Amino acid sequence: MDKHAFTRPQTTLSTYLHDTDLYWKDMTIPMPPTSYVTDLVYTPPDGGWGWVVVVASFISIGFAFSFPKSLTIYFKEIQEHFIISYSEIAWVSSIMMATTYAGGPVSSVLVNRYGSRAVVIIGGLMVSAAMITASFATSVMHLFICVGVIGGFGLAFNLQPSLTITAKYFFVKRPIANGLAMAGSPVLLSVLAPLNQFLFDNFGWRGSFLILGGVLLHCCVAGSLMRPIKIKPAVKKPTHQSVTEVDVTHQTAETINRQGCVEKVNRFIDLSIFKHRGFLIYLVGNVVMLFGFFAPIVFLVPYAEQHGIDEHDAVLLLSIFSLADTVACPGTGFIASTGWIRPNIQYFFSFAVACNGVCHLTCSLLSGYVGLVVYTIIFGLTCGMVGALKFEVLMDLVGAHQFSSTVGLVTVIECIPVLLGPPIFGLLVDIFKDYKFIHFTSGGMLLTSGVFLFIMNYYNYRQLENKEKASKKELQISSANELPAREEANDKEAAVNMRSEEATYST
Amino acid sequence: MPRLARTQQSCWDAPLFSMANVIHIIFLLLYCDTIHSETTSLPELNPVITIRKDLSRGQSHVKVIEEPAVLSPQTIELLCNLSDIPNNPPSVTGYWTKDGQEIENSKETVNRNNDQYIFKKTIQAADVGNYSCVFRENDAQVTFVFDVPVMKDKRDKPIVSYTGDTVALKCTLKHIPKTWSWYKVNNTEKDLINVTASPLKYNIIIHKNVTKLSVLNLTEADAGVYICSAEFDIKPIESQVELRVLSFLEPLKPFLVIVVEVIVLVTLILVWEKCKTRQDHNTATTENDVYPEQTSKLTHSDSNGMETTTRQRKLEQ
Numbered sequence: 062m063d064k065h066a067f068t069r070p071q072t073t074l075s076t077y078l079h080d081t082d083l084y085w086k087d088m089t090i091p092m093p094p095t096s097y098v099t100d101l102v103y104t105p106p107d108g109g110w111g112w113v114v115v116v117a118s119f120i121s122i123g124f125a126f127s128f129p130k131s132l133t134i135y136f137k138e139i140q141e142h143f144i145i146s147y148s149e150i151a152w153v154s155s156i157m158m159a160t161t162y163a164g165g166p167v168s169s170v171l172v173n174r175y176g177s178r179a180v181v182i183i184g185g186l187m188v189s190a191a192m193i194t195a196s197f198a199t200s201v202m203h204l205f206i207c208v209g210v211i212g213g214f215g216l217a218f219n220l221q222p223s224l225t226i227t228a229k230y231f232f233v234k235r236p237i238a239n240g241l242a243m244a245g246s247p248v249l250l251s252v253l254a255p256l257n258q259f260l261f262d263n264f265g266w267r268g269s270f271l272i273l274g275g276v277l278l279h280c281c282v283a284g285s286l287m288r289p290i291k292i293k294p295a296v297k298k299p300t301h302q303s304v305t306e307v308d309v310t311h312q313t314a315e316t317i318n319r320q321g322c323v324e325k326v327n328r329f330i331d332l333s334i335f336k337h338r339g340f341l342i343y344l345v346g347n348v349v350m351l352f353g354f355f356a357p358i359v360f361l362v363p364y365a366e367q368h369g370i371d372e373h374d375a376v377l378l379l380s381i382f383s384l385a386d387t388v389a390c391p392g393t394g395f396i397a398s399t400g401w402i403r404p405n406i407q408y409f410f411s412f413a414v415a416c417n418g419v420c421h422l423t424c425s426l427l428s429g430y431v432g433l434v435v436y437t438i439i440f441g442l443t444c445g446m447v448g449a450l451k452f453e454v455l456m457d458l459v460g461a462h463q464f465s466s467t468v469g470l471v472t473v474i475e476c477i478p479v480l481l482g483p484p485i486f487g488l489l490v491d492i493f494k495d496y497k498f499i500h501f502t503s504g505g506m507l508l509t510s511g512v513f514l515f516i517m518n519y520y521n522y523r524q525l526e527n528k529e530k531a532s533k534k535e536l537q538i539s540s541a542n543e544l545p546a547r548e549e550a551n552d553k554e555a556a557v558n559m560r561s562e563e564a565t566y567s568t
Numbered sequence: 569m570p571r572l573a574r575t576q577q578s579c580w581d582a583p584l585f586s587m588a589n590v591i592h593i594i595f596l597l598l599y600c601d602t603i604h605s606e607t608t609s610l611p612e613l614n615p616v617i618t619i620r621k622d623l624s625r626g627q628s629h630v631k632v633i634e635e636p637a638v639l640s641p642q643t644i645e646l647l648c649n650l651s652d653i654p655n656n657p658p659s660v661t662g663y664w665t666k667d668g669q670e671i672e673n674s675k676e677t678v679n680r681n682n683d684q685y686i687f688k689k690t691i692q693a694a695d696v697g698n699y700s701c702v703f704r705e706n707d708a709q710v711t712f713v714f715d716v717p718v719m720k721d722k723r724d725k726p727i728v729s730y731t732g733d734t735v736a737l738k739c740t741l742k743h744i745p746k747t748w749s750w751y752k753v754n755n756t757e758k759d760l761i762n763v764t765a766s767p768l769k770y771n772i773i774i775h776k777n778v779t780k781l782s783v784l785n786l787t788e789a790d791a792g793v794y795i796c797s798a799e800f801d802i803k804p805i806e807s808q809v810e811l812r813v814l815s816f817l818e819p820l821k822p823f824l825v826i827v828v829e830v831i832v833l834v835t836l837i838l839v840w841e842k843c844k845t846r847q848d849h850n851t852a853t854t855e856n857d858v859y860p861e862q863t864s865k866l867t868h869s870d871s872n873g874m875e876t877t878t879r880q881r882k883l884e885q
Contacts, residue, residue: 267729285837
């Protein structure tokens with residue numbers, strides 16, 4: 062979204078949208094070659110069934126993010142059963158998270174082809190089947206493949222379509238919708254954790270996996286709620302385009318259904334999104350941020366225990382963190398949808414990331430249980446802010462139409478810092494034997510990332526403004542050049558007419 | 569260390585002194601440990617371990633908690649040293665209690681010795697308990713708490729497993745016992761588990777202070793309480809864990825309930841949607857006329873503007 066479309070931040074939402082209306086009236090809007098006619102002309106409902114879709118996304122996204130983390134309760138028992146070390150069993154969680162992120166492009170392709178609903182239902186069936194098969198596992202490798210790979214792909218098929226369909230259903234209220242949907246992660250984590258404990262106490266790990274397979278089927282319920290937006294291919298009145306172009310688009314619309322996969326795969330391998338400056342900025346900022354994002358959460362409990370807090374109180378810290386996260390996600394969404402913040406949402410995101418960094422750098426210096434609680438609350442709030450805005454700014458950058466493909470690429474690249482971050486930090490803790498190092502490093506990385514995003518977005522918007530001004534001038538010049546040529550042509554015509562008249566008169 | 573300071577705080581009035589005393593005791597214990605390790609090579613000698621505690625003015629009740637694990641038969645001498653009694657009488661009387669009960673014939677008159685009154689008691693390691701020396705004069709007392717070592721990572725909840733599966737039961741201890749043995753409780757009777765008798769069923773792994781009992785090919789009969797016993801010279805330390813064996817039908821029931829619920833929900837949602845679209849279709853022949861109008865309006869709409877601006881920007885770049 063062009064920032065200069067919102068140069069007057071004091072105006073309300075409706076007035077500045079009206080202004081953009083006027084702004085673009087004069088420009089010719091060329092038809093992109095590989096457009097999906099169905100997505101082109103429609104108004105996102107911004108409500109109605111959209112809120113049901115938000116609930117469905119809440120469930121899907123919640124399972125996708127929180128399920129790998131909640132499995133850690135079973136690890137001790139499984140470790141005893143298969144006689145392996147803790148680091149080996151911890152791979153199950155890591156593989157599941159990695160596959161959830163890495164499966165992004167695959168799920169993008171499928172969403173573009175079949176729509177969100179089918180993909181989410183398939184994803185739910187996959188992850189459920191994975192857990193049921195895992196309950197009969199006879200070796201750790203079975204767990205890696207079933208839970209890790211298949212389960213991970215199933216969750217990837219849940220995560221990405223949920224985000225896509227939220228983007229399709231909302232525009233004006235999209236930040237709120239995103240905030241509410243992303244709140245699913247902490248809420249479901251706080252539900253799954255005691256549920257898993259209860260299941261484990263009563264059924265052991267095998268029975269729990271079987272029952273969890275059933276619980277995960279609720280992703281299919283969420284998928285069935287994701288009604289696709291019914292848009293008829295618009296019969297275009299050729300206002301700005303020639304008739305031939307319209308025919309071409311109709312033809313391409315038909316051939317798209319036939320060429321299907323090849324077309325989309327070509328779009329993917331095309332990777333033209335990497336020429337998009339805003340997207341590159343977002344990507345670099347996010348990769349740096351994610352390196353330092355998860356490590357403090359992972360090491361929160363050991364950090365607290367190192368400060369002499371007993372295990373029960375330390376686990377309570379995690380609940381406090383989840384609660385703060387739950388509150389911050391929709392709250393940030395609400396703030397981001399206000400007239401003042403919405404045009405500057407890129408800056409708001411960089412501010413949130415920087416806040417997170419500052420929180421680690423300063424609040425981790427607080428000591429005592431109260432200090433730790435304060436740190437956890439602020440940490441939870443800033444995490445919620447970042448989480449709510451993370452996909453919203455991407456939608457803002459590339460638009461809902463391209464979001465589906467782009468988010469797949471983003472998650473694949475983000476998979477690397479998500480995986481490597483905590484183990485690297487763990488290694489550093491083992492070397493330096495102090496958790497303060499983690500806080501300073503991750504705080505530094507987050508702050509750097511936030512500042513980078515802020516500066517680079519400002520630069521990006523400046524560049525875009527300059528470009529617009531330049532292209533506007535060109536148009537004016539070209540129309541100005543046309544005038545004398547046209548006048549000349551008119552004169553010539555008039556002269557020819559006069560001569561022909563003279564000729565007729567003379568004869 | 570901080571934990572020790574906290575609990576001692578709750579008992580005493582003089583925090584500074586308590587810290588110093590703890591350090592004092594720990595040094596004594598370390599010293600005692602070294603004596604212990606030195607003398608294990610000569611089993612015929614009966615080493616005496618002396619544990620001494622000093623009471624001074626202002627202290628009425630001192631509780632010593634950190635005690636060495638009593639592992640082998642030896643004689644332990646407990647010393648209570650009382651000093652700084654007002655009026656400095658020539659002798660004081662005191663007695664010993666064990667677990668709160670006064671020991672018979674333990675009343676003694678202690679004579680002053682350079683402003684100190686030393687009260688001694690000799691006990692055998694086998695008679696572990698909480699010993700206190702009590703002085704009548706100012707009701708000062710010192711309690712020596714002899715703690716037997718406890719098992720680490722005790723499980724209160726039963727371990728759940730399934731028929732045909734294998735389960736591993738584990739016991740850990742801080743100190744290394746002479747040997748470990750496993751028992752199964754059978755109607756209040758302990759049956760020793762013999763690995764050689766049934767090698768297909770049981771497997772015991774012993775590795776210093778950790779022991780694991782693997783029960784293979786579980787059946788319903790294997791459910792019950794298992795006791796791991798760490799053998800020491802004086803008496804064994806035991807810990808128990810309960811094993812529950814379930815058949816696979818047990819978790820299957822809630823699973824099937826959830827599956828049925830999901831199927832019902834999905835069917836309801838899809839059927840409702842179909843009904844609604846059929847309704848809309850029937851009532852909305854006029855909508856088809858409305859829609860093209862809407863599209864022309866929509867070309868001016870904000871979303872279209874936004875979408876195409878981003879796309880345009882993308883093309884430009």
